[in-house]
Amino acid sequence: QKAESLKNNTAPVINQVANDKPLALRIVDQIPDELRQSLLGLAFWQWLGILLFIILGIIADTLYRWLSVLIMRYFIRNSHRVAYQNLPDDMLRPFGLMVMAFIWWLGLNFLLLPEAAFLILILAVKFLISISGVWGAYRLVDLVHAWFRYHSSQTANKWDDALVPLVRRTLKIFVTVIGLIFIADTLQINLTGLLAGLGLGGLAFALAAKDIAQNLFGTITILVERTFSVGDWVIINDVEGTVEDISFRSTRIRTFYDSIVTLPNSNMITSPVDNQGERRYRRFKTTLSLTYETPPDKIDTFCEGVREIIRLHPYMRKDNYQVYFNGYNESGLDILVYVFWQTPDWATELREKHRFLLDILRLAQALSVDFAYPTQTVYWKAAEKANEQDQSNNPSNTTQAQTDPLSRSLQNHAGDCDQARQTARQIVCDHLDLEQKPEPVTIETQPLSQNSTHLS
Structure with missing residues (x-):
């Protein structure tokens, strides 16, 4: 009776203890004896459990990858921002590996594996989590970079365009360092001994890092002094092109032959940099050659017409331009x-130059002004030789020519010079006041006329 009473008293306690068991132990208790047999150090049910959790992890990874691709495509399609259009569809792929590794980690804690097998498998799962975490952080950095790049493109300042790629590389280096430390801790690598070993080779590393330090200082020089920015047209030594990328080590320039030239940033400290992109104005200098048959008044009228075109064109500088008759050449004025x-930019410059030159051509046609081109005039002197022969055959003409005195020739020359001076004085007095010196040239900044011709 005492035994039966003790049994009745302890039964609730035993049932309570059984109910307080972990879920894994309660499930293990329900496993039939046939699956408890051992194979290669593990029971059959443990092998089946490992296979089941592997399949569950792969299914979860596949579902997550499919769902994340749909989300990214929807986001890219509805963002309407150019910076997000180049993002890959599998942007969130690494997090699917983390979900799979998490399911495997739950399975390892559920299967009650032997200590040796558990340590090996849990180490592999942690390594997978570390790799997928670093990969996922890399993808998040790309997403943040796209966001920064979009906002930097909305500003007129080019400095942030050069800074955004450097921020991206800085974040990736930081993620790499943290990831290596985390992986080393997961694999139980002694970092103290590793760092001590690196300290022994510090001198050799410092010598090898000389170029790295110079390039880093060159990068700092570019950013602080704003030597150039992404998109600028630069000339560095014999390299000419557009800046595509500025990194910690080098600068990539796309030449006008569509090739890529990579220059170490250390060169920027000592090499001259001609930044064509920082030009406030783009100069154009040319010479228009008019025919010698063009009257002086028409030359003056043509020059004033060109000045009016300059004053009317919207992109042309109105406070500094010169249009003047500047010299005589072999074939024209x-x-x-x-x-x-x-x-x-250069494309706008070419378009405006095209319009300007066409308007000059239309003006010349309207004023009946002809442009000169290289010509050569040949004089035929056969008639002059025939006249000389006639004079030699006529002695009276020869004698009369020899009787002209030299003084008469000099007097005629002096009279011609006086006439030339009087003519020149009359010409100058027609448009200048000789008693008052003209004021220096001042350029009118307002158009003389409100009518614009041939401007589109």
């Missing part, structure tokens, strides 16, 4: 045209 454009 030279008109100097010296102007500037305030354009944001």
Whole structure:
């Protein structure tokens, strides 16, 4: 009776203890004896459990990858931002590996594996989590970089365009260092001994890092002094092109032959940098050659018409331009045209130059002004030789020519010079006041006329 009473008293306690068992132990208790047999150090049910959790992890990874691709495609399609259009569809792929590794980690804690097998498998799972975590952080850095790049493209300042790629590389280096430390801790690598070993080779590393330090200082020089920015047209030594990328070590320039030239940033400390992209104005200098048959008044009218075109064109600098008759050449009269454009890029400069030159051509046609081209005039003197022969055959003419005194020739020359001076004085007095010196040239910044011709 006492035994039966003790049994009745302890039964609830035993049931309570059984109910307080972990879920894994309660499930193990329900496993039939056939699956408890051992194979290669593990029971059959443990092998089946490992296979089951592997399949569950792969299924979870596949579902997550499919769902994340749909989310990314929807995000890219509805963002309407150029910076996000180049993001890959599998942007969130690494986090699927983390979900799979997490399921495997739960399975390892559920299967009650032997200590040796558990340590090996849990180490592999932690390594997978570390790798996928670093990979996922890399992808998040790319996403943050796209966000920064979009906002930097909305500003007129080019400095942030050069800074955004450097921020991206800095974050990736930081993620790499943290990831290596985490992986080393997961694999139980002694970092203290590793760092001590690196300290022994510090001198050799410092010598090898000389170029790295110079390139880093070159990068700092570019950013602090704003030598150039991404998109600028630069000339560095014999390299000419557009800056595509600025990194910690080098600068990539795309030449006008569509090739890529990589220059170490250390060169920027000592090499001259001609930044064409920082030009406030783009100069154009040319000479228009008019024919010698062009009257002086028409030359003056043509020059004033060119000045009016300059004053009317919207991109042309109105406070500094020169259009003057500037010289005589072998085949024509030279008109100097010296102007500037305030354009944001080369394509706009070419378009405005095209319009300007066409308007000059239309003006010349309207004023009946002809442009000169290289010509050569040949004089035929056969008739003059025949006249000389006739004079030699006529002695009376020869004698009369020899009787002209030299003084008469000099008097005629002096009279011609006096007439030339009087003519020159009359010409100058027609448009100048000889008693008052003209004021220096001042350029009118307002158009003389409100009518614009041939401007589109």
